[in-house]
Amino acid sequence: MSFKEKSAWVMAVVMTVAGLYYLKIVLDASGQIGMTAPPFPILIAYVVLVVIASINAQIILALSSPKEANAPADERERPMLDRAGNWSGYVLAAGVVTSLLHFLAHNDGFLLFHTIMGSLIVAQIAEYAFQILLLRRSS
Amino acid sequence: MTKRPPITNRVRELRELHGAMSQAALGEAIGVTRQTVIAIEQGRYSPSLESAFRIARLFGVGLEEVFGWEGE
Numbered sequence: 432m433s434f435k436e437k438s439a440w441v442m443a444v445v446m447t448v449a450g451l452y453y454l455k456i457v458l459d460a461s462g463q464i465g466m467t468a469p470p471f472p473i474l475i476a477y478v479v480l481v482v483i484a485s486i487n488a489q490i491i492l493a494l495s496s497p498k499e500a501n502a503p504a505d506e507r508e509r510p511m512l513d514r515a516g517n518w519s520g521y522v523l524a525a526g527v528v529t530s531l532l533h534f535l536a537h538n539d540g541f542l543l544f545h546t547i548m549g550s551l552i553v554a555q556i557a558e559y560a561f562q563i564l565l566l567r568r569s570s
Numbered sequence: 571m572t573k574r575p576p577i578t579n580r581v582r583e584l585r586e587l588h589g590a591m592s593q594a595a596l597g598e599a600i601g602v603t604r605q606t607v608i609a610i611e612q613g614r615y616s617p618s619l620e621s622a623f624r625i626a627r628l629f630g631v632g633l634e635e636v637f638g639w640e641g642e
Contacts, residue, residue: 505602
């Protein structure tokens with residue numbers, strides 16, 4: 432397994448766990464106050480979790496294979512990473528359009544925030560999943 | 571499955587002729603990962619022209635002694 436694939440697996444796990452954590456605190460907060468929670472504290476908690484977990488995961492990965500960690504993507508990997516980014520853009524666009532249509536129908540700004548945020552998280556997870564798929568398919 | 575490129579190569583053979591050079595060492599010498607060297611040897615990936623020249627120069631042979639065209 433290449434370093435890029437290992438990295439994609441680790442980041443997919445980090446983003447999935449963080450995304451589930453975000454979903455849980457949004458649902459908990461919304462249950463407590465009877466509406467979708469104000470986003471700022473939730474957003475801060477989510478961003479802090481993602482940053483700390485990503486840095487730790489990347490440090491552990493880099494320590495396990497320092498030479499590969501410093502190397503940029505090679506000529507075979509670059510188009511795959513680009514394609515994964517391109518495809519995840521479609522996932523993001525689908526989420527954003529769906530969120531906007533929902534907002535037009537229900538006029539709920541808090542929910543719009545959370546669905547856009549959810550779309551960003553899902554698109555990021557999808558990007559890592561596409562990277563894994565493309566890298567595995569060609570190796 | 572991705573379509574195989576119509577290009578054959580003797581990279582594995584040349585690598586073994588050159589003191590059984592490892593795939594990782596070849597990858598490092600030409601600036602690609604070991605996985606890319608494996609993909610080239612198995613005919614699943616055609617290297618860029620630059621990498622093809624790097625491989626040929628590393629083994630001290632011409633480009634056409636390393637790579638060939640398969641089929642029509």
